[in-house]
Amino acid sequence: MASATLWPEENRGESPYRGAAIEEVRPYLTIIVPAYNEERRLPTTLPQVASFAEAQSYPVEVLVVDNASTDRTPEIVRALTAEHPIISLLHQPVRGKGAAVRKGMLEARGDFLFICDADLAMPIHQVERFLPPALSNYDVAIGSREAPGAARYNEPWHRHLMGRVFNLLVRLLAVPGIQDTQCGFKCFRREVAQDLFTTQVLDGWAFDVEVLYIAQRRGYRVVEVPIDWYYGEGSRVSPLRDSLNMVQEVFRIRRNGRAGLYDR
Numbered sequence: 614m615a616s617a618t619l620w621p622e623e624n625r626g627e628s629p630y631r632g633a634a635i636e637e638v639r640p641y642l643t644i645i646v647p648a649y650n651e652e653r654r655l656p657t658t659l660p661q662v663a664s665f666a667e668a669q670s671y672p673v674e675v676l677v678v679d680n681a682s683t684d685r686t687p688e689i690v691r692a693l694t695a696e697h698p699i700i701s702l703l704h705q706p707v708r709g710k711g712a713a714v715r716k717g718m719l720e721a722r723g724d725f726l727f728i729c730d731a732d733l734a735m736p737i738h739q740v741e742r743f744l745p746p747a748l749s750n751y752d753v754a755i756g757s758r759e760a761p762g763a764a765r766y767n768e769p770w771h772r773h774l775m776g777r778v779f780n781l782l783v784r785l786l787a788v789p790g791i792q793d794t795q796c797g798f799k800c801f802r803r804e805v806a807q808d809l810f811t812t813q814v815l816d817g818w819a820f821d822v823e824v825l826y827i828a829q830r831r832g833y834r835v836v837e838v839p840i841d842w843y844y845g846e847g848s849r850v851s852p853l854r855d856s857l858n859m860v861q862e863v864f865r866i867r868r869n870g871r872a873g874l875y876d877r
Contacts, residue, residue: 641671642744643723647713648690649680651731655689658733663697665737675700676721680713711813711820718801718810726806730797735840742838743800752805753828755791756798757837768844775856787866788825792837795821805833812875819862826866827875 644662648655659677666673677690679702690702705716718726727740735756741747743754758765759780765773776795783794799821801809808831813823828835869875 638672640674640721640723641725642666642669642673642740643717643721643726644673644675644729644740645714645717645721645726646675646677646729646731647680647710647717648677648682648686648731649708649710649713650682650684650686652682652685652689654731654733655686655693658731659690659693659700660697661733662729662737663693663700665740666699667697673699674721674723676703676717677701678703678705678713678717680705680710681708707816709816709820710818711823712816714820715810715813715816718806721803721806724803725800726803727800728798732797732845734843734845735796735798736843739798739840740800742840743798748836748838750834751836752802752833753809753825753835754800754838755793755825755835756796756840756842757793758796758840758842759792760837760839762839764839764841766841766843768842772844779856779859782860783822783863786863787822788829791825791835794825796840796842798840800838809833814869814874815862815865817858817862819859819866822859822863823866823869826870830870830875831877 644666646659646662655677659675662675666675675697677700679687679690687702687704690700694700694702703716703720705713714728725744727743729737729740743756748754757763780792780794784791788794805828809824809827812827813820815823825835
């Protein structure tokens with residue numbers, strides 16, 4: 614497993630952008646924010662992400678992937694790029710969170726690539742839990758609401774139950790041993806992300822399961838990172854419709870695996 618190049622210790626504590634154009638600095642971390650019709654949440658959450666990124670002593674880029682939004686999401690992101698030049702706007706015309714994340718992953722330049730949901734249900738500073746020196750010797754690190762030390766806040770009981778039933782099915786059929794495949798915060802080493810996201814094909818919600826299925830199949834080290842998670846209103850997930858679709862996609866992942874679609 615190749616190790617990422619750490620931002621030199623002698624440069625920590627100073628702005629990584631000083632004296633150079635931002636596009637000339639190779640990012641240590643890329644934060645990818647998939648966004649579909651997020652005009653209500655992004656004005657609050659995206660500045661928090663940008664402020665965190667700007668405060669780090671290593672270079673960070675923030676990629677917002679507009680997923681064929683029909684509201685003012687692109688305009689809002691463009692306005693924020695004027696205040697925070699480390700933000701870039703990408704466009705993915707294919708609808709689906711999986712398609713949006715894949716677009717961001719394959720265009721990211723960082724050594725570590727981090728998926729961050731637009732609702733910012735995990736406090737952004739907890740990104741540090743996924744990076745050296747707090748965490749090392751992994752290929753994929755996934756935010757977990759079930760790992761020891763994790764905490765959930767304000768989640769309705771029926772949403773929690775729905776998630777646990779789905780996860781049980783996922784563990785039985787596709788990804789054994791992982792307690793929380795659907796948390797929207799995940800970190801990948803760059804070379805691993807390139808391998809996984811050039812292979813996975815699902816555009817919808819179950820792309821997480823597919824990526825982890827391929828990762829396990831290829832022997833990558835996957836670890837769960839306990840996080841604090843805050844439930845917020847406005848979720849894009851429909852409990853009945855999307856749950857049924859995701860179950861169908863889990864069976865599709867199994868069929869794809871048996872057909873050799875994910876073989877190298």
